[in-house]
Amino acid sequence: MPVTRDQAQAILRTLEKAQRVVCICHRGPDGDAIGSLIGMGLLIEQHLKKPVVLSCIDPVPETFLYLSPVHRIIEPPVLSDGDVAVVIDTAEPKLTNLQESHPRLFDGSLPLINIDHHPSNTRFGSVNIVTPEAASSCEVVVQIADLLEWGMQGDIATALLTGVYTDTGGLLHSNTSAEVYRTVARLLRAGARHQLIISAVFRTAQLSTLKLWGRVLEKISVSEEGGAVSAVTEGDFRATGADYSELAGAIDYVNAVPGMRFSMVLSERGGLVKGSIRTLRDDVDVSEMASKLQGGGHKKAAGFAVAGKLRPELRWKVVERKEEEGVSE
Numbered sequence: 001m002p003v004t005r006d007q008a009q010a011i012l013r014t015l016e017k018a019q020r021v022v023c024i025c026h027r028g029p030d031g032d033a034i035g036s037l038i039g040m041g042l043l044i045e046q047h048l049k050k051p052v053v054l055s056c057i058d059p060v061p062e063t064f065l066y067l068s069p070v071h072r073i074i075e076p077p078v079l080s081d082g083d084v085a086v087v088i089d090t091a092e093p094k095l096t097n098l099q100e101s102h103p104r105l106f107d108g109s110l111p112l113i114n115i116d117h118h119p120s121n122t123r124f125g126s127v128n129i130v131t132p133e134a135a136s137s138c139e140v141v142v143q144i145a146d147l148l149e150w151g152m153q154g155d156i157a158t159a160l161l162t163g164v165y166t167d168t169g170g171l172l173h174s175n176t177s178a179e180v181y182r183t184v185a186r187l188l189r190a191g192a193r194h195q196l197i198i199s200a201v202f203r204t205a206q207l208s209t210l211k212l213w214g215r216v217l218e219k220i221s222v223s224e225e226g227g228a229v230s231a232v233t234e235g236d237f238r239a240t241g242a243d244y245s246e247l248a249g250a251i252d253y254v255n256a257v258p259g260m261r262f263s264m265v266l267s268e269r270g271g272l273v274k275g276s277i278r279t280l281r282d283d284v285d286v287s288e289m290a291s292k293l294q295g296g297g298h299k300k301a302a303g304f305a306v307a308g309k310l311r312p313e314l315r316w317k318v319v320e321r322k323e324e325e326g327v328s329e
């Protein structure tokens with residue numbers, strides 16, 4: 001179900017009581033987190049004339065620096081009475097990485113508006129707008145803005161279109177619904193700069209990224225379970241000069257191998273092994289696979305992280321000369 005009029009009104013009532021609005025997205029922010037943080041934050045500022053703080057515990061990835069409002073995103077502020085928090089694109093409190101440093105966020109002492117599209121969202125807010133049918137949190141923000149008749153200018157539309165594009169892989173993933181196209185049309189009419197997003201997000205890659213992806217592609221193998229699997233070690237990151245975030249997107253190529261039940265990319269990151277899993281099939285649920293390793297996500301895209309490291313497994317077979325000659329004939 002899309003956002004209802006009652007839900008939009010509940011957001012408005014809560015925001016109207018605020019002396020200051022603190023908007024927060026998840027750690028390790030992606031395009032949807034940054035886009036919806038900027039979009040929702042600036043819409044609130046412009047339409048409700050309240051002081052708004054945009055914040056994230058981690059820096060904005062370079063890819064998204066074309067969004068000029070990113071310079072306003074700061075580290076999380078000290079919270080005070082009269083603050084209303086808006087936590088966006090974040091399935092559970094710990095994904096903000098603020099549950100210890102900012103206990104007031106989640107202990108019920110401040111109103112908390114939780115806007116998200118992850119089905120696994122734990123509904124930790126005092127107002128929860130969680131719409132799993134939406135392909136992105138940016139799409140949810142557009143629905144809220146339209147219900148409240150909040151107009152938007154080009155910079156906000158560009159931020160929101162960024163999240164629509166990144167969470168649908170450039171309108172290619174299976175979550176690209178008719179509503180996604182409606183949202184794109186809505187944002188283009190508002191002046192979103194489509195070409196700016198495409199060239200920065202989909203047509204720009206650092207040399208280190210391409211080299212890392214090269215290693216991912218080179219190491220693809222097919223597992224006994226019918227999955228296309230690849231892995232990169234700390235050594236691969238060091239040798240290519242790529243950082244962890246540059247691995248994002250490589251899985252789409254691994255997932256291109258025909259006839260696979262699923263695809264998976266494993267990566268070593270500071271004592272953890274992170275796994276990203278995808279499938280193109282309707283009869284495979286990769287969130288179920290991820291949950292066996294304390295992970296989660298969506299049916300067709302999920303992930304997990306476990307403490308440990310990767311150990312390559314090589315299989316050697318002794319082949320007698322006669323047999324070898326037989327094969328080469």
Ligand SMILES: [Mn+2]
Pocket residue numbers: 032033089117135136137167
């Ligand atoms: Mn998202």
